[in-house]
Amino acid sequence: MVTGTEVITARITDINGPWVSEQLAGLGIEVAHIIVVADRPDDLEHALRFLDAEGMDLIITSGGLGPTADDLTAEVVGRFAGREMKLDVEMEAKIAAILRRFAKTRAFKVDEAAVMDANRKQAMVPEGAEALDPVGTAPGLVVPFGDGPGRVVIVLPGPPRELQPMWPVALATDGVKAVLAQTTPLHGLTMRMFGVPESEIAKSLREIEDDDGVDVEAVEVTTCLRRGEIEIDVRWREETEAVAMAVRDGLQRRHRRETFSLDGQTIDDQVAKLLKGHRLGLAESCSGGLMAARITNVPGASDYFAGSAVTYSYEAKEELLGVPKELIEEFGAVSPQVAEAMAKGALERFDADVAVSITGIAGPGGGTQEKPVGYVCFNARLADGTVIARDPVIPGGRSDIRERSGLVAMHLLRILLSGDDADSPA
Numbered sequence: 001m002v003t004g005t006e007v008i009t010a011r012i013t014d015i016n017g018p019w020v021s022e023q024l025a026g027l028g029i030e031v032a033h034i035i036v037v038a039d040r041p042d043d044l045e046h047a048l049r050f051l052d053a054e055g056m057d058l059i060i061t062s063g064g065l066g067p068t069a070d071d072l073t074a075e076v077v078g079r080f081a082g083r084e085m086k087l088d089v090e091m092e093a094k095i096a097a098i099l100r101r102f103a104k105t106r107a108f109k110v111d112e113a114a115v116m117d118a119n120r121k122q123a124m125v126p127e128g129a130e131a132l133d134p135v136g137t138a139p140g141l142v143v144p145f146g147d148g149p150g151r152v153v154i155v156l157p158g159p160p161r162e163l164q165p166m167w168p169v170a171l172a173t174d175g176v177k178a179v180l181a182q183t184t185p186l187h188g189l190t191m192r193m194f195g196v197p198e199s200e201i202a203k204s205l206r207e208i209e210d211d212d213g214v215d216v217e218a219v220e221v222t223t224c225l226r227r228g229e230i231e232i233d234v235r236w237r238e239e240t241e242a243v244a245m246a247v248r249d250g251l252q253r254r255h256r257r258e259t260f261s262l263d264g265q266t267i268d269d270q271v272a273k274l275l276k277g278h279r280l281g282l283a284e285s286c287s288g289g290l291m292a293a294r295i296t297n298v299p300g301a302s303d304y305f306a307g308s309a310v311t312y313s314y315e316a317k318e319e320l321l322g323v324p325k326e327l328i329e330e331f332g333a334v335s336p337q338v339a340e341a342m343a344k345g346a347l348e349r350f351d352a353d354v355a356v357s358i359t360g361i362a363g364p365g366g367g368t369q370e371k372p373v374g375y376v377c378f379n380a381r382l383a384d385g386t387v388i389a390r391d392p393v394i395p396g397g398r399s400d401i402r403e404r405s406g407l408v409a410m411h412l413l414r415i416l417l418s419g420d421d422a423d424s425p426a
Contacts, residue, residue: 001047003063003073004158005038016062016156016163023167025235028183029058030220039070048080048153057151058179063158065138067119074141077153078126081145085124091131091139092123098137130173135162142175150178184237189248190264191232194411196255198223201230208250218243228407229267230258260414267410268298274417275304281350282308283321283342285333286360286376290406306350311342321345332371334359336391339377343387353383354417356409360394362401376405380412388412 006012017034024031033051037043044064051059064073078085099119122138125131132140134157141155152175156163170176193201201223209216219236232251236244252259260267272295282292292308295301309320314333317323323341331337342357360376367373374394381387390412394404 001044001051001059001061002034002036003039003044003061004036005040005070007036007063008038015160016158019160019164020060020062020167024058025186025188027171027180028186028237029180030186030235032056039064039072041072041076044073044076045080048077052080052146057182058176059145059153060156061153062156062163065122065140065155065157067122067137071121073155074122074124074126077141077143077155078129081126081129081143081153083126083128083143086127087120088123088125088131088139091125091133092120094133095119095123095137095139098134102137130175132166132169132173135165138162140166140170142170142173144175150182152176152179186235186237187241187244188233188235189244189262191234191248191251191259192261192264192266193230193232193255193258194228194260194267194407196230196258198225198230200255201232201251204251204254205247207254208247212246212250214246214250215243216247219247221247228404260411267407267414268294271295271410271414271417272298272300272304274414275354278304278354278417279306279350279352280304281306281346281352281355283346283355283357284308284310285312285317285342285358286362287358287402287405287409288312290402291356291358291409294406294410306352309346309349317342317345321349334361334371334375334377336377336379336389339379339391340381340387340389343379343381347381347383354381354413356380356413358405358409360401360405362398362405364398374401376401376408378405378409378412380409380416382416386416388416 002014002017007014014036021031021034032054035047037047048059061073064071075085119137125141126143128144130142136157136159138157140157143153143155145151145153154170154176156166205216205221208214218240219234222233224231234244234247284291289308289310295305311317311320314328317333318325321342322345323338327337327341339357339359342359343355346352346355346357357379358376361367361371361373363373372393376394377391379387379389394401396404
């Protein structure tokens with residue numbers, strides 16, 4: 001449960017919910033709900049009551065542990081668990097020491113008595129709870145609730161820089177250990193595909209169940225369109241491992257051409273490995289350097305990345321890449337012919353043995369009937385003349401077209417370097 005009016009109003013993007021969910025999956029705990037609530041005590045309590053009624057053994061909250069009046073999570077959790085709030089004198093002393101160190105770093109005088117009084121509420125702990133030492137100034141809590149054993153609320157601070165270091169400390173408490181003792185290992189795998197719609201994956205899953213006789217519902221399969229690629233997560237427990245493998249194999253068999261990762265590895269990491277021993281030069285127009293940004297985002301890119309020329313104007317294409325002016329005048333700056341000349345220019349200018357070029361119409365204007373908005377020409381080639389040239393129409397708005405252009409180029413580079421489906425040398 002993520003608390004914070006600033007999260008609901010989108011002033012802050014929640015990263016705690018997904019992060020905690022990922023940690024729990026690794027511990028064999030399935031996450032049923034991620035709830036975002038405002039800093040209102042009634043909303044907090046209603047969310048806790050709902051999760052209790054749903055039979056949750058483990059509830060985790062983030063946020064609402066500060067010294068201000070709207071930080072009420074600890075108090076509300078205590079009331080929900082039926083536990084009276086008590087001053088933890090030892091915790092109060094720890095918070096005071098932190099605040100004194102903090103005050104010494106301030107350039108202006110701080111009223112220590114007022115600060116200590118305002119932060120005393122952070123040392124108020126539900127009776128019987130386990131307090132977790134603060135990473136910032138807010139301690140965490142592990143609060144038992146319900147009639148039976150093995151049900152707890154973990155109360156964590158909102159800032160990720162405080163929540164994440166506190167996580168292993170919470171896991172080591174007796175209350176959380178009792179919950180974890182009830183779990184069995186949860187396994188998972190991630191497949192990645194490119195160039196196939198989600199509807200085709202849904203169809204394939206039905207075929208795997210109907211034609212292959214696989215009980216797909218015995219495992220958890222989720223599909224997600226992420227940055228232009230399909231990400232398929234399969235999760236299972238020990239007794240259904242054979243089903244999970246049958247689902248994986250069935251999907252790969254039906255989408256062999258589109259499947260590029262069976263172990264969750266990203267296209268960026270795959271391309272980085274394939275580029276070892278090569279020297280890459282890029283020539284980008286409509287993507288504005290987005291492909292270069294992806295290449296250099298992976299550590300070690302300096303071993304194989306020579307450079308990129310973002311040649312947006314006609315003059316830049318001519319002067320930096322040596323694209324003939326007559327070629328642009330005859331075929332247009334967005335054309336397979338100019339894309340080819342750009343890639344050849346990148347090979348020469350960067351003394352590279354592999355190059356990729358991108359030139360297209362990102363919109364919203366500039367499109368024609370022959371070359372609509374989204375029309376992008378790619379040319380990926382090796383110095384020996386092996387080439388992959390494509391000119392699709394990419395859907396979406398300007399930012400979508402630009403980002404997806406970089407993605408398409410990454411996949412063309414992967415195919416070129418792996419030797420799969422490349423065109424004849426030209």
